[in-house]
Amino acid sequence: MxxxxxxxxxxxxxxxxxxxxxxxxxxxxxxxxxxxxxxxxxxxxxxxxxxxxxxxxxxxxxxxxxxxxxxxxxxxxxxxxxxxxxxxxxxxxxxxxxxxxxxxxxxxxxxxYAARVPAVHMGSEFDDLAAAFNTMATDLGQIEQTRTRMLGDLAHEMRTPVATLDGYLEGMIDGVVQADEPTLGMLREQAGRLSRLAHDITLVTMAGEGRLSMRLEPLVVGDLLDDVRAQTQARYADKGVHLHLSGTDSDRRTTIVADRDRLGQVLTNLLDNALRHTPGHGRVELGVQRDVPVLRLWVKDNGDGITAEHLPHIFERFYRADAARDRAHGGSGIGLAIVRSIVEAHSGTVTATNPGPGALFTIDLPMNHPQPA
The missing domain is CATH 1.10.287 (Helix Hairpins)
Known part of the structure; x- marks a missing residue:
């Protein structure tokens, strides 16, 4: 400049x-x-x-x-x-x-980004200008911190699968590692992990820029919940966690205008997140309640819960309340960011609370046939 x-x-x-x-x-x-x-x-x-x-x-x-x-x-x-x-x-x-x-x-x-404009006391117009500039500088500083942290986390997420692929491929070239079925399966799993990471980042970026494509159609909420439960039931059964559907027949018959695939991805991400943080023989509840003018969906578990210091940041990209455990379970820290992006694209809101025991994620969707945000 x-x-x-x-x-x-x-x-x-x-x-x-x-x-x-x-x-x-x-x-x-x-x-x-x-x-x-x-x-x-x-x-x-x-x-x-x-x-x-x-x-x-x-x-x-x-x-x-x-x-x-x-x-x-x-x-x-x-x-x-x-x-x-x-x-x-x-x-x-x-x-x-x-x-x-x-x-x-x-x-x-x-x-x-620590630069600030002092108050000039030349009238409300100049004071508003100074306040707006200082707010902009603060927001830019936070965005820069988020970008730096995101790049560091992204590099960390890519480092493990890339190192694994490189090490095994080098071993195959040297003849130390055999290209048998278990090895190829493991390599394919690591490649799939990189592919999912790239897809998730693209999805969050498109949503943040307002370019997320939406295919809105009338959707019966009960059918959506049944589909999501069918997709996740096997993983819950393997860990011994009970998945319970909650809601009256009238609530389940409610029809909203939404993107079935996107909204299904939201609930699947929330259920996967709840499964990671719920011990064996625990319980997760997927519920629906019609509360005009919104339809409320929620996912509640009886696991460890979320501490108060993490609640304000839980939907940020790459943020983890327990980084070591989430990485061990394959979490990339993008799932909840995707949830918020898709819900906001439906003109809805998503919140996280810690009523205890466990965490509660609540989604409020408008029922007046919204246009994509």
Whole structure:
């Protein structure tokens, strides 16, 4: 960003020139009007007074012209000088205030997101400008921190499968490792992990940029819950966790307009997340409740729960409440970010609470046939 100083016709000079121009035009107008109208009116009044001698009228008119010219000249000169002084003071203060904004903007452009604009006390407009700039700098700083953390987490997520693939392929080339069925299956699993990671990142990025494609159609909620339960039942049975469906028949028959595949992915991600954090012989509840004007879906488990310090960040990309355990169970830290992106694309909201025992994820979807957000 260029640090060049403002030219001779910067904002201060332009404001001063505009003020002087207005004053000169006003002075000229006043002079012309006074010269054209004042003597005529005075002459008519003198004639109405019927003076005895004509010289009296002439002398009085000359006195009026001299006095009015002198008074008007002094008044206009005083007004001009006062306006110039006031304009110079105001323009200097405005220029100093804007110069602070310019310096702060230059620092932010160079990566210093701690730069702030102090309050200038030049009116609500300047205070709003300073507050908006400081808010923008704070948001940019948070975005930069998130981007840095995301790149680091992404590199970590890719490092393990890439190292595994490289090590086994090198062993095959050297003849140390046999390309048998278990080895090829493991290699394919690692490649699938990379593919899923790339797909998840693409999905979250598209949702964040508003490019997530949505295929809205009438959807019976009960059918969706049954499909999701069928997809996850085997994994729950392997771990010995009971998956319970909750909701009245009337609630299950509710029809909403949504993308079946996207909404199914939301519930599947939440159920997989609950399964990872629920011990064996635990219980997970998938429920529905019609509460006009929203339809509420929830997933509740009786596992470890989420501590208060993690709740505000649980839907951020790559964020993990327990990084070591999630990586051990194959979690990438993107699943809940995908959940929030898809729900918001349906004009809905998703929240996480910790009522104890376990965690509760609640989804509220509008029932008035929303358009994709």
């Amino acid at each position: 260029s640090n060049a100083r403002p030219g001779p016709w910067g904002l201060g000079a332009r404001l001063l020139a505009a003020s002087v121009a207005v004053i000169l035009v006003a002075a000229g107008t006043a002079w012309v009007v006074a010269s054209a109208i004042g003597p005529v009116i005075f002459h008519d009044h003198m004639l109405m007074a019927e003076p005895a001698e004509a010289d009296v009228v002439t002398h009085a008119e000359q006195a009026f012209t001299t006095a009015s010219t002198l008074a008007l000249s002094l008044a206009l000169l005083a007004g001009l000088l006062t306006s110039v002084v006031v304009s110079v003071l105001v323009t200097r203060r405005i220029a100093r205030s804007l110069d602070r904004v310019r310096h702060a903007a230059a620092k932010v452009a160079n990566g210093d």
